[in-house]
Amino acid sequence: MSDQSALPILETRAASIGYGARLILRDLDFSIPEASFTVLLGPNGCGKSTLLRALAGLIRPQQGTVLINGRSISTFPRKELAQRIGLLSQNQSAPEGMRVRDLVRQGRYPYRTLFGRWTKEDDEACEEALAVTDTAHLAGEKFDTLSGGQRQRAWIAMTLAQRTSVLLLDEPTTFLDLSHQIDTLRLARKLVRERGVTVVAVLHDLNQAARYADNLVLLKHGAIISEGPPADVLTPETVKRVFDVDVTILIEPQTKAPICVPVEDADL
Amino acid sequence: MRSVLVLLGMTAVMLFVALAIGDHPVALAQIIAVLTDSPVADLQSIQIVRDIRLPRVIMGFLVGASLAIAGMIAQSVLRNPLAEPGLIGVNAGAALAAVIVIVKFEVPPTHLLSWLAFAGALTMSLAIYALSWNSGSSSLRIILIGIGLSSLAWAGANFISAFGDPQAVQRAMIWLSGSVYNSTWEKIRTLVIWLAIGMAGSGLIAREMDLLALGDETARARGQPVELLRAVMFVLCAVLSGAAVAAAGLVAFVGLIAPHVARLLVGHSHGLMLPVTALAGGLLVVAADLAARTLFMPAQLPVGLMTAILGAPFFAYLMWRKRNV
Numbered sequence: 001m002s003d004q005s006a007l008p009i010l011e012t013r014a015a016s017i018g019y020g021a022r023l024i025l026r027d028l029d030f031s032i033p034e035a036s037f038t039v040l041l042g043p044n045g046c047g048k049s050t051l052l053r054a055l056a057g058l059i060r061p062q063q064g065t066v067l068i069n070g071r072s073i074s075t076f077p078r079k080e081l082a083q084r085i086g087l088l089s090q091n092q093s094a095p096e097g098m099r100v101r102d103l104v105r106q107g108r109y110p111y112r113t114l115f116g117r118w119t120k121e122d123d124e125a126c127e128e129a130l131a132v133t134d135t136a137h138l139a140g141e142k143f144d145t146l147s148g149g150q151r152q153r154a155w156i157a158m159t160l161a162q163r164t165s166v167l168l169l170d171e172p173t174t175f176l177d178l179s180h181q182i183d184t185l186r187l188a189r190k191l192v193r194e195r196g197v198t199v200v201a202v203l204h205d206l207n208q209a210a211r212y213a214d215n216l217v218l219l220k221h222g223a224i225i226s227e228g229p230p231a232d233v234l235t236p237e238t239v240k241r242v243f244d245v246d247v248t249i250l251i252e253p254q255t256k257a258p259i260c261v262p263v264e265d266a267d268l
Numbered sequence: 269m270r271s272v273l274v275l276l277g278m279t280a281v282m283l284f285v286a287l288a289i290g291d292h293p294v295a296l297a298q299i300i301a302v303l304t305d306s307p308v309a310d311l312q313s314i315q316i317v318r319d320i321r322l323p324r325v326i327m328g329f330l331v332g333a334s335l336a337i338a339g340m341i342a343q344s345v346l347r348n349p350l351a352e353p354g355l356i357g358v359n360a361g362a363a364l365a366a367v368i369v370i371v372k373f374e375v376p377p378t379h380l381l382s383w384l385a386f387a388g389a390l391t392m393s394l395a396i397y398a399l400s401w402n403s404g405s406s407s408l409r410i411i412l413i414g415i416g417l418s419s420l421a422w423a424g425a426n427f428i429s430a431f432g433d434p435q436a437v438q439r440a441m442i443w444l445s446g447s448v449y450n451s452t453w454e455k456i457r458t459l460v461i462w463l464a465i466g467m468a469g470s471g472l473i474a475r476e477m478d479l480l481a482l483g484d485e486t487a488r489a490r491g492q493p494v495e496l497l498r499a500v501m502f503v504l505c506a507v508l509s510g511a512a513v514a515a516a517g518l519v520a521f522v523g524l525i526a527p528h529v530a531r532l533l534v535g536h537s538h539g540l541m542l543p544v545t546a547l548a549g550g551l552l553v554v555a556a557d558l559a560a561r562t563l564f565m566p567a568q569l570p571v572g573l574m575t576a577i578l579g580a581p582f583f584a585y586l587m588w589r590k591r592n593v
Contacts, residue, residue, distance in 0.1 A: 020403075058488055082491030089485045095536050098481075102537065106479050109490040114472065162490065 107161030336549020339523025353509030361392025389510030446572025
């Protein structure tokens, strides 16, 4: 399904990224093909979120560069970059009493100027984002009355209202029940297929990642261990090396997606 | 929106009541006559209303409005619903400046004193902001350094007071205790200018504050210059509350409660909150001053004391009414 010949939309070149003296990612060269769904996988603290923040331009690499369409992202004014790259971070919190519609409207910030008025285009982007995330019926609700899954979808709607060609999602399925996890992954794939959006997400579930993503990137200790289509990346060796878990790989008959099953001693 | 109209009506009524009641009550007809410059106004009413009560009522309203908006900004920039302008050091800075000027240099409390107190407030809050900078500012660091530096300044003020001439110390304490007793049109003009600047600035960045409320990371990812915005908010808060403190001394509780009243009435949008917060703060101080000067006549209490006495039950009432919402 993946189109490996597609041009990279996001690239890092010899990028070393970290906070102060502490480097999280070293000398990273990697690229994300346009209109693909890429999932970053790895143990806690391996640098997935840091990489996502660097791709969004929130941390500047201490060495090397991050490029979007071949141009260094540090050369973009903030708002222009935010018109191209949208990031949904982990652990969001909205003020109590805020309504979903008001949250989603914040996604239009990169398009607004100090004195600029709210335009029809802003309205359309918000309505569309609400519709796509199935939150239109919640638009008038207060945030603190929503379930965890509804809140997460409202946050995704806010990020979609930004109408960026690149969407970075940091653990978008955390706190969601299975049906909303699947909805979120389907939504990501739909955005890729139907609108040519490039989605990069951090996930924890290897099997969901393998089922929905075009490319997987396995990270450990700030370095890429393996990247490519799920069937190539998920092997007993790579999973053992990255997560220190022994697995057997099964093939799901319908989609041929790999499935990891932990190996247990028979007597346990 | 209905509740905003009620608030507006309450404020209008309160302004008239505050003009009418006092040592010498003035009839409503006479107040209107004085305000409209009508020839039926008698000389005594003109003197009482125009020269004494009107400046005082207006000053009370402006002080309340300034402190209230400063409180809204403080709660937003410090990301803390319990924040009030005092947290960024304006009270301590103004107090230290006032004590130094009055006790050390024996300068009488004049217009110059207001300016020096204003300068003290601004210096203190900017020092707190500068010291809390560590490749970026954080709300918690500002709060901690604010509390630390403010304590230091209060200690300095107390130290000077301990060795000062008792009469001068008393003058300083009276000046600090928060009163709109000596309101003049000149003071009002100064405060109006700062309030206008503060309100215009707050109005301009209202939308920015809405986004910042979602968190630094979310705001940055939408392309917001978060540090610049925080610096602007800090300066606006310092100017608004510093000007209010310079005009009326320390008036407690307004900056804390008025933004909450506004939030309960119109929600979280800073653009809507701004006028309602100002109105609520102004109303509270006018009402508190009226109570302070009439309840124990002829004794006059500091208005700062009454704001807390009046504000706390009202706040409790609002919380109680909203308990099931």
